[in-house]
Amino acid sequence: MKRIAIILVLSFMSMNIVAQNKLKSTLDYLTEHFTFNGYAHLGWEYGSESDPNNSFKISRIIVFTDYRINDHWDAFAMVDFKAFSLHEMWINYKVAPWMQWKIGQFKTPFTLENPISPVVMEMITQMSLAGNFMVAGSSTLMMPGGAGRDIGLTVYGDLDKWASYDLAVMNGEGRNRLDGNSWKDFVGRLTFHPIKGLDVSGSVILGKGSLSNLSLYNGGNGDVKGNYTRNRYSAGFQLKTKPVNLRCEWMWGKDADLKTNGGYATAQVNNIGVKNLDMVASYDRLDLGEEEINRYQAGFQYWFYKMCRIQAAYTYTDITGVGHEHGVLTQLQVGF
Secondary structure: OHHHHHHHHHHHHHHHHHHHHHHHHHHHHHHHHEEEEEEEEEEEEEEOOOOOOEEEEEEEEEEEEEEEOOOOEEEEEEEEOOOOEEEEEEEEEEEEOOEEEEEEEEEOOOOOOOOOOOOOOOOOOOOOHHHHHHHHOOOOOOOOOOOOEEEEEEEEEEEOOOEEEEEEEEOOOOOOOOOOOOOOEEEEEEEEOOOOOEEEEEEEEEEEEOHHHHHOOOOOOOOOOOOEEEEEEEEEEEEEOOOEEEEEEEEEEEEOOEEEEEEEEEEEEOOOOOOOEEEEEEEEEEEOOOOEEEEEEEEEEEEEEOOEEEEEEEEEEEEOOOEEEEEEEEEEEEEO
16 A cells, blocks of 8 residues: 555656656747837827816737747737737748748838837827828728738848848738729838948838718719729938937828828937937928928937836927817837
């Protein structure tokens, strides 16, 4: 009986050791191949012409993971838990640094601005007026509510150290949406790096929208039948140095007979008097033909941890023929 008890104890200990080794192996694999990150934006804002004119708000709660399968394959997923919406999901295959393939839902490679993460965007308003209208979804003409993301296939890479490129075929309808017609958007971007810290870039979207989208926009051509031409163009540069960062872009759009344009200039002066305290300022403009919007912003951000910062800004927005609005924006960013 004693011998049986000893055998049972030894068997249990062996099974426990095996289980511990298997658990350790699993944890090592997860640590090596998976990364989990996230961030949240919350704050308070005031607008002189809004009703109510002030409110606390939670802008986004983002969690994302990257699964590095091997040196060539990786998969990515991003979810917004505030809106319970899938932002991105894609699989990437790396042939070489000069050629990678990505398929799924991801940010449209248009402008320098659109692919930038909200975690490092200088202004609380995030995208410029023109960027929001042209690609990010504030207009019913271009991926409404898409947050600059779309579904498709892209080929991209670095051409040594002097240039990088993106070529994509996409639905043109925005995130989590099927294509609205049989046409696809063709997207291209070419960025040169003539000197360290300087990027000079141009991009284009060539596609077609549907009548249902155009008819929702009062400035559109109601006589257009079926699909209509919907193109976007951009040109700009960004300069990153230790004391100052500067980014400027101009964009043009054509939706049937409706021509629009706009641009922005954003500057960040780093470490003003105190380490990790930055001054930020931006001017952006959007010309919709019958309406022109000009916006001025200035404020600061203080990074108190790696992905954590406090932001505050004053905004002044003027809409031709409509009026103007003063605003105060604050935001706390917590990331991991």
